[in-house]
Amino acid sequence: xxxxxxxxxxxxxxxxxxxxxxxxxxxxxxxxxxxxxxxxxxxxxxxxxxxxxxxxxxxxxxxxxxxxxxxxxxxxxxxxxxxxxxxxxxxxxxxxxxxxxxxxxxxxxxxxxxxxxxxxxxxxxxxxxxxxxxxxxxxxxxxxxxxxxxxxxxxxxxxxxxxxxxxxxxxxxxxxxxxxxxxxxxxxxxxxxxxxxxxxxxxxxxxxxxxxxxxxxxxxxxxxxxxxxxxxxxxxxxxxxxxxxxxxxxxxxxxxxxxxxxxxxxxxxxxxxxxxxxxxxxxxxxxxxxxxxxxxxxxxxxxxxxxxxxxxxxxxxxxxxxxxxxxxxxxxxxxxxxxxxxxxxxxxxxxxxxxxxxxxxxxxxxxxxxxxxxxxxxxxxxxxxxxxxxxxxxxxxxxxxxxxxxx
Amino acid sequence: xxxxxxxxxxxxxxxxxxxxxxxxxxxxxxxxxxxxxxxxxxxxxxxxxxxxxxxxxxxxxxxxxxxxxxxxxxxxxxxxxxxxxxxxxxxxxxxxxxxxxxxxxxxxxxxxxxxxxxxxxxxxxxxxxxxxxxxxxxxxxxxxxxxxxxxxxxxxxxxxxxxxxxxxxxxxxxxxxxxxxxxxxxxxxxxxxxxxxxxxxxxxxxxxxxxxxxxxxxxxxxxxxxxxxxxxxxxxxxxxxxxxxxxxxxxxxxxxxxxxxxxxxxxxxxxxxxxxxxxxxxxxxxxxxxxxxxxxxxxxxxxxxxxxxxxxxxxxxxxxxxxxxxxxxxxxxxxxxxxxxxxxxxxxxxxxxxxxxxxxxxxxxxxxxxxxxxxxxxxxxxxxxxxxxxxxxxxxxxxxxxxxxxxxxxxxxxxxxxxxxxxxxxxxxxxxxxxx
Numbered sequence: 001x002x003x004x005x006x007x008x009x010x011x012x013x014x015x016x017x018x019x020x021x022x023x024x025x026x027x028x029x030x031x032x033x034x035x036x037x038x039x040x041x042x043x044x045x046x047x048x049x050x051x052x053x054x055x056x057x058x059x060x061x062x063x064x065x066x067x068x069x070x071x072x073x074x075x076x077x078x079x080x081x082x083x084x085x086x087x088x089x090x091x092x093x094x095x096x097x098x099x100x101x102x103x104x105x106x107x108x109x110x111x112x113x114x115x116x117x118x119x120x121x122x123x124x125x126x127x128x129x130x131x132x133x134x135x136x137x138x139x140x141x142x143x144x145x146x147x148x149x150x151x152x153x154x155x156x157x158x159x160x161x162x163x164x165x166x167x168x169x170x171x172x173x174x175x176x177x178x179x180x181x182x183x184x185x186x187x188x189x190x191x192x193x194x195x196x197x198x199x200x201x202x203x204x205x206x207x208x209x210x211x212x213x214x215x216x217x218x219x220x221x222x223x224x225x226x227x228x229x230x231x232x233x234x235x236x237x238x239x240x241x242x243x244x245x246x247x248x249x250x251x252x253x254x255x256x257x258x259x260x261x262x263x264x265x266x267x268x269x270x271x272x273x274x275x276x277x278x279x280x281x282x283x284x285x286x287x288x289x290x291x292x293x294x295x296x297x298x299x300x301x302x303x304x305x306x307x308x309x310x311x312x313x314x315x316x317x318x319x320x321x322x323x324x325x326x327x328x329x330x331x332x333x334x335x336x337x338x339x340x341x342x343x344x345x346x347x348x349x350x351x352x353x354x355x356x357x358x359x360x361x362x363x364x365x366x367x368x369x370x371x372x373x374x375x376x377x378x379x380x381x382x383x384x385x386x387x388x389x390x391x392x393x394x395x396x397x398x399x400x401x402x403x404x405x406x407x
Numbered sequence: 408x409x410x411x412x413x414x415x416x417x418x419x420x421x422x423x424x425x426x427x428x429x430x431x432x433x434x435x436x437x438x439x440x441x442x443x444x445x446x447x448x449x450x451x452x453x454x455x456x457x458x459x460x461x462x463x464x465x466x467x468x469x470x471x472x473x474x475x476x477x478x479x480x481x482x483x484x485x486x487x488x489x490x491x492x493x494x495x496x497x498x499x500x501x502x503x504x505x506x507x508x509x510x511x512x513x514x515x516x517x518x519x520x521x522x523x524x525x526x527x528x529x530x531x532x533x534x535x536x537x538x539x540x541x542x543x544x545x546x547x548x549x550x551x552x553x554x555x556x557x558x559x560x561x562x563x564x565x566x567x568x569x570x571x572x573x574x575x576x577x578x579x580x581x582x583x584x585x586x587x588x589x590x591x592x593x594x595x596x597x598x599x600x601x602x603x604x605x606x607x608x609x610x611x612x613x614x615x616x617x618x619x620x621x622x623x624x625x626x627x628x629x630x631x632x633x634x635x636x637x638x639x640x641x642x643x644x645x646x647x648x649x650x651x652x653x654x655x656x657x658x659x660x661x662x663x664x665x666x667x668x669x670x671x672x673x674x675x676x677x678x679x680x681x682x683x684x685x686x687x688x689x690x691x692x693x694x695x696x697x698x699x700x701x702x703x704x705x706x707x708x709x710x711x712x713x714x715x716x717x718x719x720x721x722x723x724x725x726x727x728x729x730x731x732x733x734x735x736x737x738x739x740x741x742x743x744x745x746x747x748x749x750x751x752x753x754x755x756x757x758x759x760x761x762x763x764x765x766x767x768x769x770x771x772x773x774x775x776x777x778x779x780x781x782x783x784x785x786x787x788x789x790x791x792x793x794x795x796x797x798x799x800x801x802x803x804x805x806x807x808x809x810x811x812x813x814x815x816x817x818x819x820x821x822x823x824x825x826x827x828x829x830x831x832x833x834x835x836x837x838x839x840x841x842x843x
Binding site for chain 1: 424425426427428431433782783784786794815830832833836838
């Protein structure tokens, strides 16, 4: 007769996910040394990522493996309490591997395979931090595989492209504001494999001996989690409210359109400039669809309302001696995250960054590249969904190296 | 050589990779927080889960505010703490509540607030913790009415005061003023209103606006008599609390399975002009003014109290064939009186805050905001019983987290009135409701 007194429907479960981290362009050490730019300058196998069209201007077989260590630290200062909380994230290790081949010297058609991990990071906040109900830990791993063909029409124009196959893992953890008898909080772990498809295409045009133009388009990749699993750890009395089970979700990785310029006045000196347009507008909502809904566990739709942005990247390279190049670069990117939508996994802001790079050739075939990336950003906001109000300060330094063998 | 340079460069970068934490600026502004005293009722005392007990006191409004004042120069703050392992005691001598499984008359086990012990800890009433050297700051006393603030021998009528009185003849205000408060908080009047509302309006009277004005003004003027600044709190509309909102007036849900009962009810009540149908129906209550049979259906806007004998409602036709007695219902007339008085009291409080330049907390607005609910640092909070996460298991007093969020309203009011920068309490570090 009387409706259940304890209508446990108030534990609204809201969601947040994914980071802008995958836009850092840590896909080639030489490019990283030059501000993560290089759309109009063939460098090595990593150009398969930066501009598949530019490979047509290469004249080599090469294999290139690289790894970058991303050391990122976030400090969150809550505006109401003044308390500070940090991340203790493990070092991110995005890697890449490229193979670039031609059937004979000076062939106009090149074959390439690119494997890269544009996001491979883990964000972990300290225990008991004030935003624990928004996020405690987020781990993203995705591997992009891009077989590529590049064709040089003539000495001036080359095009290239290839499909992108993406497979990734997501693992998100956060606390739920219901407590066990001992006072500890319930939590949820959402994990799953995501698969997506896209393509990368580009044109590289040599306007003159000294000036080149690059134009690329990397399509949007929708990462679909069709078989995610949500594991709820809740007090036994609430297990019927929070049933562990399957969920589906999807995340758009935005399209990137790039215009790049390269200026090579001499054999020793090169300067590059890239302008990216990133189609972040595609990320307007993050939705989770649970297979089994209850009064406490409804499907969620969280507004993200990202906006399209431009980023400007540039750098120079100088051949100090026969065996050695040094590089300097930097960039500025606008943040796609609008006020009211900053979340612990995307404490993003308009950012300036600086890079340094160095190459050493051990001979005709073998060389090594090193790069370092540094940025610091500070973003204050009140999130409209969680009311988390404070300032995130992020410092990131990313040293990387690669080994290149060519023949 | 160049290698070393590079390694040094990278090493430098790594070590300087952590953003530096700078302690935010804090200040007491125009107040002197040295000796803080809060005067009030049950909420101030830390009464929750229908009892006074240790964890509740640790998270009392008074203690939470004092904890933040300490960060801007406030002194030590003492409360008449009960022992940490005590089961607590309520106004009727019962223990605190916790969530547990209760099997109802239909043999269905469900989560319900249960007493943790057969009786409360009566020693709480007999102990006296007064110590001339450790000054109590929390003069929150469950059940303290405005008119009793200056009542001598008050411990004789309020067992909780027995714990902290300096002498037998003491009044609350006399002992509070003996602490020489340099800053005060006053959250008085809610227990007057609550006494009336919890009794369903039966056998209780509310102070008139004039009586309230006289008594409340006397308390304020005493508190400011030595130049102390302070913060006054308005009184919330208690009918917004889960104790009154959990069981709807039309909570009698009849389904096809209740066909026989539906016929019975219609046979009995149709002659009086009351009709029942499938779906939600109003409960029946006793009302001597209704008709010759002194029963009527509840009306929209009337409230049923959580003190209802729920088993009897589920299985024994209480509230239906056997109408609810008046003490379980706030009738429209009682609700109107309650609200008009609260409005009048709040006018008095607001006027005094203006007159004496004191800070003002609109607890009525805060309690009202829980009706629709809000999100605090990712935590949804509302006035929903148990699941809302703001009220304790008695449905009247806020739980620790609710108190922390309300304490932040006090701090906000103090900061804005006195140009202070007192940091807020981290309410996510406090407990709400513990589930088995």
